[in-house]
Amino acid sequence: MKQRILLLTLGATALGLTATLTAAVVDPLQKPNDNRFTLVSLTQPNALAEPMSFEVLKDGRAFIIERRGAIKVYDPATQTVKPVGLLTVNNAVRSGNGEQGLVGMTLDPRFADNGWMYLYYQHPTEEKSVLSRWEIRDNVLVANSEKVVLEWPAQRDVCCHTGGGMAWDKDGNLFITVGNNRGNNLTAHTDERPGRASYDDQGGSANSNSLEGKILRIHPEPDGTYTIPKGNLFPPGTAKTRPEIYTMGHRNAWRVSVDSRTGFIYWGEVGPDVRRETETQPLSFDEFNQARQPGYFGWPYFTGESAYPHFDYAANKAGDKKDPAKPLNNSPNNTGITELPPLAPAFIYYPYGVSEKFPELGSGARSATGGPIYHRTDFKEPKRPWPAYFEGKWLATEFSRRAVFAIATKESGDYLGMERLLPNYKPVEPIDAKFGPDGDLYVLEYGGRWFQASPDAKLTRIEFEGGNRKPLVLAAADKTGGIPPFDVKLSSVGTQDYDGDKLTFRWDVIDQGGNTRTFNAANPVAKLEAIGTYLARLTVTDPTGASDSKSVKIVSGNEPPSVALKLAGNETFYFTNNPFGYAVEVSDREDGSLKDGRIRAEQVALSIDYVAADFDLQSLLTLAPGDEAAAKFPVAQALITKGNCKSCHLPDAKLVGPSFLEIANKYRGNAEAPVLLAQKIVSGVAGVWSPVAMPPNAFVNEADAANILKYVLSLGGGVDSRLPLSGEFIPKLAQNDPGTGSFVMRATYTDQGDDLAPALTAQNIQVLRSPILTVAQADQSRGIELGNFGATVSPGGYVAFKNVDLTGIQQIGVGANAMAFASHKGGQVEVRLGSPTGELLGEAKIEVTQGGFGGGGRGGGGRGGGQRGTAAPVVAPAGPDAPIPAGTAPATGGAPRGGAGGRGGGRGGRGGGFAPPPVPVNIKTSLGKHDVFVVFKNADAAPEDALMSVSSVRFSLEKAKPAPGTNP
Numbered sequence: 014m015k016q017r018i019l020l021l022t023l024g025a026t027a028l029g030l031t032a033t034l035t036a037a038v039v040d041p042l043q044k045p046n047d048n049r050f051t052l053v054s055l056t057q058p059n060a061l062a063e064p065m066s067f068e069v070l071k072d073g074r075a076f077i078i079e080r081r082g083a084i085k086v087y088d089p090a091t092q093t094v095k096p097v098g099l100l101t102v103n104n105a106v107r108s109g110n111g112e113q114g115l116v117g118m119t120l121d122p123r124f125a126d127n128g129w130m131y132l133y134y135q136h137p138t139e140e141k142s143v144l145s146r147w148e149i150r151d152n153v154l155v156a157n158s159e160k161v162v163l164e165w166p167a168q169r170d171v172c173c174h175t176g177g178g179m180a181w182d183k184d185g186n187l188f189i190t191v192g193n194n195r196g197n198n199l200t201a202h203t204d205e206r207p208g209r210a211s212y213d214d215q216g217g218s219a220n221s222n223s224l225e226g227k228i229l230r231i232h233p234e235p236d237g238t239y240t241i242p243k244g245n246l247f248p249p250g251t252a253k254t255r256p257e258i259y260t261m262g263h264r265n266a267w268r269v270s271v272d273s274r275t276g277f278i279y280w281g282e283v284g285p286d287v288r289r290e291t292e293t294q295p296l297s298f299d300e301f302n303q304a305r306q307p308g309y310f311g312w313p314y315f316t317g318e319s320a321y322p323h324f325d326y327a328a329n330k331a332g333d334k335k336d337p338a339k340p341l342n343n344s345p346n347n348t349g350i351t352e353l354p355p356l357a358p359a360f361i362y363y364p365y366g367v368s369e370k371f372p373e374l375g376s377g378a379r380s381a382t383g384g385p386i387y388h389r390t391d392f393k394e395p396k397r398p399w400p401a402y403f404e405g406k407w408l409a410t411e412f413s414r415r416a417v418f419a420i421a422t423k424e425s426g427d428y429l430g431m432e433r434l435l436p437n438y439k440p441v442e443p444i445d446a447k448f449g450p451d452g453d454l455y456v457l458e459y460g461g462r463w464f465q466a467s468p469d470a471k472l473t474r475i476e477f478e479g480g481n482r483k484p485l486v487l488a489a490a491d492k493t494g495g496i497p498p499f500d501v502k503l504s505s506v507g508t509q510d511y512d513g514d515k516l517t518f519r520w521d522v523i524d525q526g527g528n529t530r531t532f533n534a535a536n537p538v539a540k541l542e543a544i545g546t547y548l549a550r551l552t553v554t555d556p557t558g559a560s561d562s563k564s565v566k567i568v569s570g571n572e573p574p575s576v577a578l579k580l581a582g583n584e585t586f587y588f589t590n591n592p593f594g595y596a597v598e599v600s601d602r603e604d605g606s607l608k609d610g611r612i613r614a615e616q617v618a619l620s621i622d623y624v625a626a627d628f629d630l631q632s633l634l635t636l637a638p639g640d641e642a643a644a645k646f647p648v649a650q651a652l653i654t655k656g657n658c659k660s661c662h663l664p665d666a667k668l669v670g671p672s673f674l675e676i677a678n679k680y681r682g683n684a685e686a687p688v689l690l691a692q693k694i695v696s697g698v699a700g701v702w703s704p705v706a707m708p709p710n711a712f713v714n715e716a717d718a719a720n721i722l723k724y725v726l727s728l729g730g731g732v733d734s735r736l737p738l739s740g741e742f743i744p745k746l747a748q749n750d751p752g753t754g755s756f757v758m759r760a761t762y763t764d765q766g767d768d769l770a771p772a773l774t775a776q777n778i779q780v781l782r783s784p785i786l787t788v789a790q791a792d793q794s795r796g797i798e799l800g801n802f803g804a805t806v807s808p809g810g811y812v813a814f815k816n817v818d819l820t821g822i823q824q825i826g827v828g829a830n831a832m833a834f835a836s837h838k839g840g841q842v843e844v845r846l847g848s849p850t851g852e853l854l855g856e857a858k859i860e861v862t863q864g865g866f867g868g869g870g871r872g873g874g875g876r877g878g879g880q881r882g883t884a885a886p887v888v889a890p891a892g893p894d895a896p897i898p899a900g901t902a903p904a905t906g907g908a909p910r911g912g913a914g915g916r917g918g919g920r921g922g923r924g925g926g927f928a929p930p931p932v933p934v935n936i937k938t939s940l941g942k943h944d945v946f947v948v949f950k951n952a953d954a955a956p957e958d959a960l961m962s963v964s965s966v967r968f969s970l971e972k973a974k975p976a977p978g979t980n981p
Contacts, residue, residue: 042400042401042402043400043402044402045400045402045477045479046511047435047436047437048482048511049477049478049479049482049511050435050438050475050476050477050478051475051476051478052435052438052473052474052475053473053474053475053476054471054472054473055075055087055089055092055471055472055473055474056077056087056094056470056471056472057093057094057471058468058469058471058627058629058632059466059468059627059629059652060085060093060094060470060471061077061079061085061094061460061466061470061471061472062079062081062083062465062466062467062470063079063080063081063114063459063460063464063465063466063470064077064078064079064444064445064457064458064459064460064470064472065078065079065080065114065115065116065117065118065177065444065445065457065459066078066116066117066118066119066177066178066179066444066445066457067118067445067447067455067457067472068118068119068120068447069447069449069450069451069455070120070124070125070450071125071450071451072089073089073449073451074086074087074088074089074152075087075449075455075472076097076118076120076130076149077094077457077472078115078117078118078132079114079115080104080112080114080115080116081102081104081114081115082099082100082101082102082104082114082115082134083096083098083099083100083115084096084097084098084099084100084115084118084130084132084154085097086152087472088152095152097149097152097153097154098147098153098154099154100115100132100134101137102114102115102134102135102136102137103134103135103136103137103138103169104135112172112173112174112175112192113135113167113169113175114134114135115132115133115134116133116134116135116175116176116177117131117132117133117134117144117176117177117178117179117189117190118130118131118132118133118179119131119179119180119181119187121146121233122181122185124149127148128148128149128150129146129147129148129149130146130147130148130149130154131144131145131146131147131162131179131187131233132144132145132146132147133177133179133189135167135169135175136167140166140167140168140169141164141165141166141167142164142165142166142167142175142191143161143163143164144161144162144163144164144189145159145160145161145162146159146160146162146233146237147159147160160236160237161237162231162233162237162238162239163229163231163239163257165191165223165224165225167194167225168194168211170211171195171196171211171212172196172197173192173194173195173196173197173265174192174193174194174195174264174265174283175191175192175194175265176189176190176191176192176263176265176266176267177190177192177267178190178266178267178268178269178280178383179269180269180270180271180278181271182271182276183271183273183276184232184242185232185233186230186231186232186242187230187231187232187233187239188228188229188230188259188269188271188278189228189229189230189231189269190227190228190229190263190266190267190268190269190280191224191225191226191227191228191229191263191266192225192226192263192264192265192266193214193217193218193225193226193263193264193265193312194217194225194226195211195212195213195214195217195218195225195226196211196212197212197285197286198212198324198326200287200293200294200321200322200324200331201293201313201314201321201322201323201324201331202214202215202218202285202312202313203215203313203321203323203324203325203326203344204324204326205325205326205327205344205345205346206326206327209326210346213344213346214226214264214312214313215313215342215344215346215347216344216346216347216348218261218262218263218264218312218313219261219262219309219312219313219314219340219342219344219347219349219353220342220346220347220348220349221246221247221253221254221255221258221261221349221350221353222253222254222255222347222348222349222350223255223348223349224255224257224258226261226262226263226264226266226312227255227257227258227259227260227261227263227266228258228259228260228261228263228266228269228278228280228304229257229258229259230242230245230257230259231257241256241257244306244307245257245258245259245307246258246259246260246261246307246308246309246354252350253348253349253350254349254350258307259278259304259307260278260304260307260308260309260310260357261309261310261353261354262309262310262311262312262314262315262353262356262357263282263310263312264282264283264284264285264312264313264316265282265283266280266281266282266302267280267281267282267283267380267381267382267383268280268281268382268383268384268410268444268445268446269383270383270384270385270386270407271386272386272388272405273386273388273390273391274388274390274405275305275426277303277304277305277426278303278304279301279302279303279304279360279383279386279407279409280301280302280383281299281300281301281302281380281381281382281383281409281410281411281412282299282300282301282302282310282359282381283299283379283380283381284297284298284299284300284316284317284362284379284381285297285316292322292331293322293324293331295316295319295320295321295322296317296319296364297316297317297319297364298316298317298318298319298359298362298363298364299362299363299379299380299381300316300317300359300360300361300362300363300381301360301361301362301381301383301407301409301418301420302359302360302361303360303422303426304357305426308354308355308357309340309353309354309355309356309357310356310357310359311337311356311357311359314334314335314340315335315337315340315356316359316362317359317362317363317364318359318362320334320335320337321334321335322334323335337355337356338355338356339352339355340352340353340355340356341353360428361374361420361428361431363379364379365377365378365379365798371431373418373430373431373432373433374411374414374418374431375414375416376798377413377414377798377799378413378414378798378799379411379413379414380411380412380413380414381409381411381412382409382410382411382412382443382444382445382446383409383410383446384407384408384409384410384417384446384447385407385408385446385447385448385454386405386406386407386408387399387403387404387405387406387408387448388404388405389401389404391448392448392450392451392452393450395450395451395452395453396451396452396453397451397452397453397476397477397478397479398452398477398479399452399454399477400477400479403419405421405422406419406420406421406422407419407420407422408420408434408446408454410440410443410444410445410446410456411443412442412443412444412459413442415439415440415441415442415443416433416434416439416440416443417433417434417435417438417440417443417446417456418431418432418433418434419431419432419433419434435475438475440456440458440473441458441459441460441461441467441469441470441471442458442459442460442461443456443457443458443459444457444458444459445457449474453474453475453476453477454474454475455472455473455474455475456472456473456475457471457472457473458470458471458472458473462627465714466627466714467627468627468628468629469627481512481555481557481559482510482511482512482559483555483559483560483561484508484509484510484514484516484553484554484555484559484560484561485508485509485510485511485561486505486508486551486552486553486561486562486563487505487506487507487508487563488503488504488505488508488549488550488551488563488564488565489503489504489506489565490502490503490504490549490565490567491504492567493566493567493568493573493773494567494568494569494570494571494572494573494770494773495541495567495568495569495571495572496569496570496571496572496602497541497542497543497544497569497570498540498541498542499540499541499569500538500539500540500541501538501539501540501541501549501567502536502538503520503522503532503536503537503538503539503549503551503565504536505518505535505536505551505553506536508535508551508553510553510555512555514555514556514557515555515556516553516554516555517533517553517554518533518534518535518551518552518553519531519532519533519551519552519553519554520532520534520537520539520549520550520551520552521549521550521552522539522541522547522548522549522550523547523548523549523550524543524545524546524547525545525546525547526545541567541569542569543569544569544570544769544770545568545569545570545769545770546566546567546568546569546770546771547566547567547568547569548564548565548566548567549564549565549566549567550562550563550564551563551564568766568770568771568773569770570767570769570770571603571764571766571767571770571771571772571773572601572602572603572773573764573773573775574599574600574601574604574762574763574764574773574774574775575598575599575600575601575775576597576598576599576617576760576761576762576775576776576777577597577598577599577760577777578595578596578597578598578758578759578760578777578778578779579595579596579597579598580593580594580595580758580779580781581593581594581595581596582594582820582821583781583818583820583821583822584779584781584818584820584942585781585782585816585817585818585942586781586782586783586784586818586968587744587755587756587781587782587783587784588744588784588969588970589744589745589746589752590743590744590745591743591744591970592741592742592743592744593741593742593744593781594739594740594741595739595740595741595742595758595779596738596739597617597619597738597739597760597777599612599617599760599762600612601762601764603764603765604764604765607738612762614737614738615735616762616763617738617760617761617762618641618644618645618759618760618761618762619735619736619738619758619759619760620644620645620646620647620648620736620757620758620759621736621742621756621757621758622647622648622649622720622723622756622757623716623719623720623744623746623750623754623755623756623757624648624716624717624720624754624755624756624757625714625716625717625753625754626753626754626755626783627714628648628651628652628716628717628754628755628757629651630755630757630778630780632651632654633647633648633651633757633759633778636650636651638763638773638774642664642724644761644763645724645727645735646720646723646724646727647757647759647761648720648757649720649721649723649724649725650724652717652720652721653721653724658721664728665728670702671702673724673725673728674728674729675702676690676725676726677725677726677727677728677729677730678729680726680729681726681729681730686722686726687719687722687723687726690718690722690725690726691715691718691719691722694718694721694722695714695715695718715747715749715750716747716750716754719747738760742756744756744781752783752785753783753785754783755780755781755782755783756780756781757778757779757780758778758779758780758781759776759777759778759779760776760777761774761775761776761777762774762775762776784967784968784969785965785966785967786814786965786966786967786968787964787965788803788804788812788963788964788965788966789804790814791812791813791814792813792814792815792944793812793813793815794810794811794812794813795809795810795811795849796808796809796810796811796949797810797811797812797963803828803962803963803964804962804963804964805835805959805961805962805963806829806949806959806960806961806962806963807949807956807957807958807959807960808838808840808949808950808951808954808955808956808958808960809849809948809949809950810948810949810960811849811946811947811948811949812946812947812963812966813849813944813945813946813947814944814945814966815944816942816943816944817942817943817944817945817968818941818942819936819938819939819940819941819942819943819945820940820941821970822936822938822939822968822969822970823935823936823938823969823970823971823972824933824934824935824936824968824969824970824971824972824973825844825854825855825933825934825936825945825947825966825967825968825969826931826932826933826934826966826967826968826969826973827842827857827931827932827934827947827963827965827966827967828930828931828932828963828964828965828966828967829842829859829932829949829961829962829963829964830859830862830930830961830962831859831860831861831862831960831961831962832861832862832863832961832962833861833862833863834863835959835962836958836959837861837959837960837961837962838861838951838953838954838958838959838960838961839858839859839860839861839951839960839961840858840859840949840950840951840954840960840961841856841857841858841859841949841950841951842856842857842858842859842932842934842947842948842949843855843856843947843948843949843950844856844934844936844945844946844947844948845945845946845947845948846939846943846944846945846946847943847944847946848944848946849946849948851946854934854936854937854939855934855935855936855937856934857932857933857934859932859960859961931965931967933973934973935972935973947966949961949963
C-alpha cells in the first residue's frame with residue numbers, strides 16, 4: 014500500500030501538479046488526524062424523542078425507532094424526519110418497567126426487495142415481549158402486515174433491562190439481545206424468597222429454559238416463522254433448555270454486532286451498580302464482550318473478574334461463591350438445567366473508577382453499549398472509505414461516558430489495545446452505532462434526558478476525508494448598516510485549512526447594480542458611499558484550487574435601530590407568582606424613538622413566553638427579520654419551523670391537515686380550546702377534519718403546545734395579543750409543569766427603510782431561567798463525577814455557576830444526600846462568592862442516612878417499583894421558587910440505584926425528578942451578579958472517598974424556616 018502511494022506521488026509530480034496536492038494524501042496505516050473526520054448532524058433538534066435504534070439504506074434514508082412506539086425515517090432529499098408508523102407498546106415510565114417499549118429494530122438483508130422490518134417490543138396489555146416482522150412500503154408501515162416471529166414472558170412489576178440489539182450474520186441468521194428484565198438487588202441477584210422471583214436472575218439470566226438475559230440466534234423464514242441454526246448453545250430437543258439461546262448469563266447485553274470476517278459477535282454488557290467492594294458486594298463492572306462460540310457469561314454469579322457470593326436473602330447473609338468451571342443453579346425459580354456451562358471470560362471490563370487494566374476507558378458513570386466492526390470489504394464502492402488503520406477494529410460506544418472507543422484485537426481475536434475515537438466528539442448518550450452502506454459511521458444519540466424528549470437527540474454521520482480538504486471559511490462584518498459614506502471592517506477571523514495549506518483570500522463587495530470591488534486581503538476595510546444593499550462575499554482558496562465561500566449583507570443608507578429591554582429585580586431567575594418589572598426602549602436615527610412618540614407602541618413587538626428546558630434559544634436568532642408572525646410569536650414560529658407542523662399545515666391554506674386559520678375559526682370563543690388542542694397535539698387525533706390521522710407528537714411538551722396554540726388561535730381574531738411595553742409580568746406555570754424551563758422576553762422593531770435602503774430589524778432577548786440548576790448545568794466543576802441521576806462528589810469538590818444575579822436571593826437549596834449504602838462520608842456544603850475559597854455566604858451539614866434518594870413529598874420506589882420509600886417528615890413545597898424548610902429530612906426506605914426500589918429510590922418532588930431533597934443554606938444578602946461556588950468538604954475524609962450525591966442547586970427569595978422545636 015505504501016508503494017502505491019509513492020507511485021501516485023511521482024505521477025502527480027510528473028504532471029506538474031503542486032506538491033501540496035500529494036502532501037494531503039494520508040498513509041492508511043497511520044492514525045489519521047482527527048480533523049479529517051467531519052461530524053454531520055442529520056436530524057434537527059426535537060425531531061426525535063427517545064430514539065433507540067436505526068438502520069441506514071444505500072440511498073441515504075435512515076429508519077429510526079423510538080421507545081414510545083414511533084417509527085420514523087430520515088429523508089436525505091429533504092433533510093427532514095418523517096413519520097413511518099406508530100406501534101402501540103407498553104411504554105409508560107410509571108407502569109413498573111420504565112425501559113420497556115419499542116426497543117429493537119433491524120431490516121431484512123433483502124429489504125430492497127421485500128421491504129421487511131423486524132421490530133422487538135413489549136406488548137401494550139399482555140406481559141410479554143414480541144419479535145415480529147412488518148412490511149414497509151413507500152416509507153409507510155403497512156397496516157395489518159405484522160407476522161409474529163417469537164414471543165416470551167416479560168414481567169413489568171419492577172425495572173429494568175430489555176436489551177434490544179439485533180444483527181445479521183452472513184448466513185442470514187439473526188442475533189437478538191434480551192435483557193434480564195429483573196429488579197436490582199443490593200448484592201447478588203439471587204433472592205429466592207417467595208414472591209420475589211422478579212429479583213432472582215437465577216430464574217432468568219442463569220435459566221437455560223428462559224429467553225431473558227440471553228443473546229438469541231434464529232434463522233427467520235419467508236413465511237414469518239424461524240428455524241434454529243446449527244451450533245447454538247443447546248441442541249434442539251435438549252431437556253429444560255431453549256434452542257434459540259446462543260449465549261446466556263447476561264444482565265443487559267445491549268448492542269450486538271457480528272464480525273463479518275471471523276463470525277465473532279461483540280456487545281456491550283451493562284453490569285451491576287456497586288461502587289465500593291464489601292464482604293457481600295464485589296466491585297462491579299460493565300463489560301465490552303466478545304463471543305467466539307456459544308457460552309455462559311456469568312450473570313448473576315460473576316461479573317468482570319469477580320465472583321459474587323451467593324446471597325441468602327432469607328437469612329440475610331452471604332454464602333459461597335460459585336465454581337466458574339461448574340456453576341450450579343439450585344434456585345427454586347430455575348426451570349432449566351442445574352449445571353450450567355463453564356464460565357466464558359469477560360473480554361473488557363471496567364468499574365466506576367479508573368480501570369488499571371483498561372485505563373483508556375476513563376472513569377465515571379458507565380453503560381457499555383457496543384457498535385460495529387470495521388472491514389473495508391463490507392462496503393461496495395464507498396464514498397469515503399475509512400483508512401486501513403481501522404481495519405478489524407471494534408467501534409464501541411459508551412452511553413454514559415459519551416464516547417466511542419476503537420478497540421483493536423490480535424489476529425487470534427485476543428485483546429490488543431484501545432483508544433478513544435475523536436476525543437473532542439462527545440455524543441450525548443450514544444445508544445446505537447453502525448456503518449452505513451456508504452462507508453460512513455452513523456451514531457444515534459439518545460439525548461441526555463431519560464424517558465422524555467431531548468433537543469440533543471439526533472442521528473450523526475461521521476465522514477472521513479482521506480485527501481485534500483477545502484478551507485473552512487468564516488465571514489463577518491462589524492456593521493450591518495449605516496449612513497454613507499461609512500467604513501465596514503470585513504473579517505475572515507476563524508478561517509482555517511486543516512491541511513496547513515497557504516490560503517488566498519478574496520473579498521468581493523457587490524452593490525445593487527452588480528458592480529464589484531475586489532480586495533485581495535484577509536480582513537480589509539471597505540468604504541460604502543452609495544445608498545443600497547451590498548453583498549460582501551469572502552472566497553478562500555488553497556493551492557489545489559479547493560475553495561469555499563461565505564457572504565454577509567450590509568445595508569447602506571439606513572442605520573440599524575436600537576432596542577433595549579430592561580428588567581427590574583433579579584435578572585437571572587424568575588420566581589413563580591412573583592412579578593418582575595420590565596420596560597422596552599427603542600430609538601432609530603431616521604424614525605425617532607418611543608420616548609419622543611415618533612415610533613408608536615404598535616410598531617414594536619414584545620413577547621414573553623414560557624419555554625421548556627429543552628427549547629433551543631438560538632432558534633430565535635434565525636427567524637426571518639420583519640416577519641409579523643415571528644415578531645409577535647417568536648417561540649411559536651421557532652417551534653413550528655423546527656417541528657413537523659409545516660409538513661401537514663399551512664397558515665391559511667389546506668395541506669394534509671386543516672390550515673391554522675381554519676383551526677382558529679373552528680375554536681373561536683372556546684375557552685377550553687387551548688387545553689383540548691394541546692392534548693391533541695401531544696397525543697395525536699383522527700377523524701376531526703378528515704380520515705387522515707395526526708400522529709402523536711411525543712417530542713412536543715405542554716409548554717411547546719401552549720406556545721404554538723397561542724399563535725394558531727390568534728389567527729381567528731378577537732384577541733389582542735399585544736403586551737404593554739412597560740409594566741409588571743407575573744410568571745405562572747401550568748399545573749403539571751416541573752418548573753425547569755425559562756421565561757423568554759423578546760422585543761423587536763423593524764425600521765421604515767425606503768426604496769433605496771431596505772428596512773433593518775433589531776431585537777433584544779432577555780431570558781429569566783429556572784431557579785433550579787442541575788449539576789450538569791454548572792459552568793465549572795471539580796471533583797464531580799456525573800451520573801444519570803446526579804453526581805458523586807469528592808472532598809474539596811465544587812460546582813460553580815457564573816454571573817448569577819443574587820439580587821433578592823436569601824437561600825440556596827442544595828440537592829445533596831449522603832447514603833450509607835453508597836459508602837458516602839457526608840460533610841459540609843459551603844456557598845462562596847467568586848472562587849472556592851471566596852467570601853462565605855452560608856453553609857450546612859449533610860449527615861449520612863440509611864435510606865436511598867427520596868423527598869420532595871413524593872416518596873416511592875423510583876424506576877424499579879418494589880419497596881417504596883416514605884415521604885420526608887417535613888415536606889418541601891412544590892414549585893421551583895418555594896422556600897425549603899430547615900431540617901427537611903431525606904425520604905426513608907427508597908432503594909438506591911441497584912436496590913429493591915430500582916434506580917433512584919424514592920422520587921423527588923416537583924422539579925426534582927430522581928434528585929435528593931434540597932438542603933437549605935441561608936445566605937448573606939449580596940446584590941448584583943457574581944460567580945457562585947458550592948463547595949463540598951470533609952476534613953476527615955480521604956481524597957478517594959465519596960462525600961455525597963448531588964443533583965441540583967435551587968435559588969430562593971425566602972430564608973428557610975427553622976425546623977419545629979429548634980431555635981431560629
